[in-house]
Each structure stands twice: as structure tokens, then as C-alpha cells.
Amino acid sequence: MKITCSKSKLLEGVQIVSRAVPNKTTLDIMQYIMVEADDNFVKMTANDTDMGIETIIEATVEEPGKVALEAKIFLDIVRKLPDNDVLIQTDERFQTQIICENAKFNIIGKEGEDFVYLPGVEKSDSVEISQYTLKEVIRQTIFSINENDNNKQIGGECFEIKENLLRVVALDGHRISIRRIGLKKSYTGKKVIIPGKALNEISKIVPGDADKDVTIYFMDNHVAFEFDSTLMVARLIEGDYFPIDQMLSSDYETKIHIHKQSFLNCIDRATLLVKEGDKKPVIMNITDENLQLKINSTIGSMNESIAINKTGKDILIGFNPKFLIDALRVIEDEEIDIYLVNSKSPCYIKDTDGKYIYMILPVNFTTVS
């Protein structure tokens, strides 16, 4: 193999596929990037079998061929090369030279006969979504999953398509985060659970252009994301997702309208009195026109009042502050509505258009003023 390409294009490609290289693995070959030069293009692939990424880079191919290069060292080398054309050539023993200006690296490559390529992608069933929207919807929900839970479904997000609507749901045992997005056209219904790891990685490698799309392909056991010259394939989480709609209620006894940033800053301040690992709730005392937030800990106490619009009953309720902060941080609205029933029932932060619902369970607290 003998190829030439620009350092910047090469770096971009190696960085993208490196996202599929696991930190630890028992299978040595998973630490490698497979570089394949065809007559006209160069393809790089990395795959840990739960998730794989391939990308095509612009290059001049003098001699087709392939070589597997250890991902970490390959990335380190490319990153530090001068900003110029890079020549990569391998001999029959897969010794690889990487040459740029006066710098010449020699590393030992592999044939990679045990390399596992991406599973074939059936392109029959697909959905288009803008790069920007995909990144955003993941950011706005992913904090609610728990990848360490015994229940594997909690480690993924449910992507559900009905006609021209995509609903993304993430939950752990304490909260549910839901985003609803309008698509440009209607599709046949689908519902899959995509692992959190794949979603985290795809949201990092997608450039996030609002004018460019990602195509999502739905298969029986896999999902694939395709954008620009890159394809990611991830294994789906098996089984049925939780019956979300049965868990949600639109009844409420109290509704408050509050300035989001003031509320967020206030909870943020209260939280600093809580030592890490300590599960102190923030207690909100909601009365007419006023939300008083209180926290008591071994370090000290804090209270602060925020002006609100309230309809319905007064209520005293406690929450894990982290759950409120997580949700408030990803809501764009300046003013938000919060719906409450009683101190034992979940609260709902939601808009009137159904674009988002954040359900959070309250926590018990002992009332010491």
C-alpha cells in the first residue's frame, strides 16, 4: 500500500474511527484501525463489535493494499505531524512508514486477517434528521440513562418514529426525559433501543451542521448512522422498552411558571452545601407568587426565594437537586412551567407544544425548619 493525503484530512479520519476503539479489550485486533486503499479512495475502519465506524478519506492511491495500524500510536503520530502532505507506505511484512516533510516514522502494522468488519447495512428503511438536531436531542436526554444498571434497557435511549415524529426517551429509576422532534416527512413506524455509548460517540463525531443530514438506517439487530463520508453501525439493545405512556400523567394540583435561569442558579447555589455522595434533597416551599428553596446540611443552611406565578394548591416538596439541574440545563425556554400533584408524586417540567417532558420523582425529607 502506498497513499498520500493531507495531514488535516488524515487526522480527521483517524480521530473519527478512533471513537470505536475500546480502551480495554481482550481482543488485540480491536485496538487497531484497518486502513484500506482501493484504486480511488482510502477507507479506515475500527470496530469493537458493539459499535463500529468506517470513514472514507480523500487520498491519492499509488499502490492499493491494506494494513491494520495500532489506533493509539497512529493517532498520536498523525496529530503531531507538520501540516502538509503525508505519505503512508507498507511493505510485504506490514512494516509501515509514515513520512511528512523531514519526519519519518516506522511502525509495525498487521495484516489484520482477524479484523472484524462492520456488518452489512440494509439501506431499505431509513430516516433523515439534521446533524444539529441529532446532536441536540442526544445532549438533551442522555444524562437520564444509567449504563451501569442491571436492566440493559436503562443503558439505552428509545428512538420511536411515528409518521413525521421522532420521540426520544431516556430514563433511570428516578426520572424520564422525553424529546419530540418533527421530521421533514412521514415514515413507517419504528421503535428501537440504541445503546448510550453509541449515542455518545455519534454525537461527538457528527459535525452538527444544521443544513446537513444524518441518515439513520434501521435493521433488525443494528442501527446505522451515515453522514458526510462516515458510517457508524451499532448493535441495538434487545427487548421491549418500558411502557412510558402509562407512566406519564397530565393531572396536576399545582402549576408554577418560573424564570428558568434564576431557578437553576438558585439550585446550583443550594447544592454547594451538599457534600458529594450525600443525598440531601433541596426542599421547595411553593406558595402564592413565591417559591422558597431550602437546604440544610452538616455544612450549613441556605434559603432563597424566587418570584413565580402559581395556580392551584400550595405544596412543600423535596428533590434531588442534580436531577433538576440536569433537566433545566438542557431546556432552551427562558420561562418554564412545572406541574405538581403532591409531595409524593413526580413533577413534570414540560412545554405546551409537547417538545419536551422532564419527569422527576420527589424524595422524602424530614421537615426541620
Add this chain to the structure above:
Amino acid sequence: MKITCSKSKLLEGVQIVSRAVPNKTTLDIMQYIMVEADDNFVKMTANDTDMGIETIIEATVEEPGKVALEAKIFLDIVRKLPDNDVLIQTDERFQTQIICENAKFNIIGKEGEDFVYLPGVEKSDSVEISQYTLKEVIRQTIFSINENDNNKQIGGECFEIKENLLRVVALDGHRISIRRIGLKKSYTGKKVIIPGKALNEISKIVPGDADKDVTIYFMDNHVAFEFDSTLMVARLIEGDYFPIDQMLSSDYETKIHIHKQSFLNCIDRATLLVKEGDKKPVIMNITDENLQLKINSTIGSMNESIAINKTGKDILIGFNPKFLIDALRVIEDEEIDIYLVNSKSPCYIKDTDGKYIYMILPVNFTTVS
């Protein structure tokens, strides 16, 4: 005590004195900041006895008094307050309220009767240096000390003043870094060893204004740095410093003139083939007009040539790349001169004006192609 001051001034003050609060200590009171309100000003002090900092902040004092507040929580609270006036008041049991807009914090303070104040500063013997220059000279030398060495003197820097020159020296067993700075006037001679920790902290809290000075006070066992409204006092390291001048030589057999950034980038690239903790030298083969840099490791090999101007003999010499990188990073000159004797003798990177000397010992290497 009852005082009011702006959040920004308060935060600046708490951040500065927090630098003297040790992470771990057996003495509880060292984790506290002493806040003292006199009729006209508020002074904050923290002191771990090796190093202490006090700073004056602008404030309106309604009721003089004092209180010791736990540094970490005090800093956390102030940092998260809204950007407005802050009221701090304590009762007779040192319960402390911190109030800003609608946020009201209660924390438990202390009388601080066991608090150790800064030692008195004799202001008879002092030197003025610009804030910028002090920060720079520390940055340009501090990497050469070793605070974990058995020899305490290696954990500090030698500040030596002769007439209108300040010479700062730092060394470990493998290298010596020297900077010489012209002062605005002449002073009586002095020579002290200042602990690395104090220098690191002072270089962080000094704003670095080129038009403002730091006054350095020299005492028998302490040194003090005064700037703006802040005073830091540090205990000196006892004993005589190393006889540096005897260690330096100006003889050389080979002199090379090289582009600093190209050389630095080249060493940086070579280093990526070295696993952390592995002590692989970079080998430089210096011939006429050419410096060839080579590294061989278990990961692979790299070689690169750089154009140089050389006078004197050819030489093959190996160095710990980190030591070269440390020195090259802090030299401002675009082109530098390196002086060499033979493969067993130190190299000197130095300018012709005597502003800097970086001496680095070579390392042995086995010559495998």
C-alpha cells in the same frame, strides 16, 4: 461583624488567600480564612505556616469584628453568589450569614483564637520587580526544581541579587536553569532559597501587569512579596545553595544554531514513541548543516533532519527529550545556540547577552542504527 462588599471584590480576595490553604493538614484551623473587619477595611488571611497570604478588600464596615470561615465552603458560596453586593454578618457565637439578593446562607464560623497570623515583615531590605517579570522568571525556571528530592535545596529556587541584577537558578540532578534579569536600580547583595510551592502560588496570584511592581522583602528566615493589596510571606529554605558557577563551563567543541520551534516540534514528535516511564533518549547526530534526530522504541522508530548552522566537530549525543522540551518551551528567541563538548558532557542552550542558560546533562545510549 457586619460588612458589605461587592461579590467580585470579595471573590477576588477569597481566591487569593485560598492559595495558602493546604489541601491536607493535621491542624484544623489552617483550613480557615480569618476575616477581620476594622473601621475602614476588611482583611482576609490564610496561613499554613510555611506560607501565608493576607489581602485587603474594599468593603463598608457597619460593625467591626472577626470570624474564621472554612476556606473551601466560603469560596464555593462566594463563587456562586449573584453579581451584586454581599452582606456578611456574624453573631456572638460566630454563626455567619452571607446574604446576596434573595440568597441567604448560614454557616458556622469560629472565633479562631488558635489562628496563626503572618510573621511580621521587616520592610528595611526590599527589591522591586515588575509583576510581569516575576511571573515570567518563575515560569521559565520552576520546571527544573524537584520538590520531592531528599535535598531540600533542590525543592526551591535561588534568588540572588548583585547590584542591579537578579539571577534566578533552579536545578535538579540533571539540569540547571538560569535566568538573569536587569533591575531598575542597584541593591545590596542578597541570596536566598525560596520554596517552589511559594513561587508557584505567587506566580498564580500576581496579576502580571508589566507596569506594576511586586516588592520583595528579604528577612533572615522569610521572604515576603507585596503587590496591590496583597502580602505573601514564605519561610525560606535553610542552608547554602549549590556552587553553580563552578558547575558551568563556557568551553565547547561544537556550536549549533537552530530554529527553536522546528527543533521543539521534532523532539515532540519523537517523544510520542516513548511510553510514559520509559527512559528512552532521543539521539541527535550533528553533522555539517544537519541535525538528525532519531528514536527507537518498542513501538517503532522515527527519524527527522533539521537544517542547522554548525561550527566545530561532528557529535552524536543522547538526551532525555523532556528536559530539552521544558527548556525550549520557555525560550522566547526564534533561533537559538546550543554548545556541546562531547557525548558525556552537558549541553548549554544560552544566548549571547547572558539572559538565560539552560544546562542539560546527556544520557548514555546504545548505538543501534
